[in-house]
Amino acid sequence: MIAETFNLTDYCQRIGYAGELHADLATVQALMQYQLRSVPFENLDVLAGKPISLNPDDIVAKIVDRQRGGYCYEINGLFALALQALGIEWQFVAARPLFYPVKRPRTHAALLVRVEGVEWLCDLGFGSYGIRAPLRLEVLDTPVQQDSDTFMLSEENGDLILKALVEGEWARQYSFNRCPVEWIDFAPANWMNSTHPDAVFTQKPLVVRFTEDGRNILFGDAFKQIAGHTVTKRTIAAEEQAMLLAEHFRLTMEA
Known part of the structure; x- marks a missing residue:
């Protein structure tokens, strides 16, 4: 994934991060936290009938330059560019949302990150109960507290399952495996999520x-x-x- 216009300094300014930058877990955790709190998950361009570009330079222009948000491909794509600039090893994985009443395809883009010799799940673009910090992949069936949320990874039939504790019950969010996917592999899912009349993103604002x-x-x-x-x-x-949108999501509606 290459963006000629990505600049780590501009990215840090966009998310409000002024700390030190190293290829370590502490930096990954900090950048994830700051981006989550400054870049909203949002589908406003989808509702406006605008195409959602998977071109990395377009993502930089939208989120960094125009101060917008996006959905998983855009938000996690931007984070991947930051990891890449830091020299941190990462890969995309395709995840299957599990909270629908029927089985859905693997349309969600998440990131697996290898830092300090350990694999972590990083995901900044999940619109439901998304994790708030990296989750260690090898720690299974163990509740992990992240601020006021609690998550857990489990394994079922060769897939890893992300669960969130919701009103005292474990709710399955999505499943994935370690099989790497290419950036272009998300093009069909992006088209479906941004154009299909049954997709949640085409029906009403979700921010x-x-x-x-x-x-x-x-x-x-x-x-x-x-x-x-x-x-x-x-x-x-x-x-x-x-x-x-301006007060609670730091978004300005565009013409």
């Missing part, structure tokens, strides 16, 4: 931004704020959306 103790979520006209174990919900009017 998520992580905070220090939870996340802000806009889905359709429902706005939810999760702060620790406190959840507040309200319905927003159409004329409120632009102000809400």
Whole structure:
């Protein structure tokens, strides 16, 4: 994955990170945290009928230059560019979302990262209960606390399963294996997610931004704020959306 326009300094400025940069786990954790809190998961271009480009330079222009967010291919693609600039080994994996009532294809893009001799799952572009820090792949069936969320990796039939503790129950989020995939392999899934009438991204706004103790979520006209174990919900009017996006998601609507 090559982007002629990617600049690590510009990326760090975009996510608000001013710390030291090294090819180590501490840097990966810090960059993941800062990007999650500054770059929202969002499908606004899909709803506007704009094509979602998998060209790395287009991703840089959208997220870094224009201060936008994106969905998994864009957000994890940007993080992969940062890892690459740091000289950290990574690969894409194709994950199958598991929270639908019927079996779905492997349309989600996640990252496996090898740093300090250990493999980790990194994922900044999952719109549901996404992890908040790298998860060590070899640690299975062990709850891992990340801020106010709890996750666990398990293995079933050769696949690794990401689970999140939701209201006291383990909810399966997605499955994946270590088989590497190429960037171009996500082109069909990107087209389906951005154009198919049954895809969740083509139906209503879905915007998520992580905070220090939870996340802000806009889905359709429902706005939810999760702060620790406190959840507040309200319905927003159409004329409120632009102000809400700016205040809680750091997004400015484009023409």
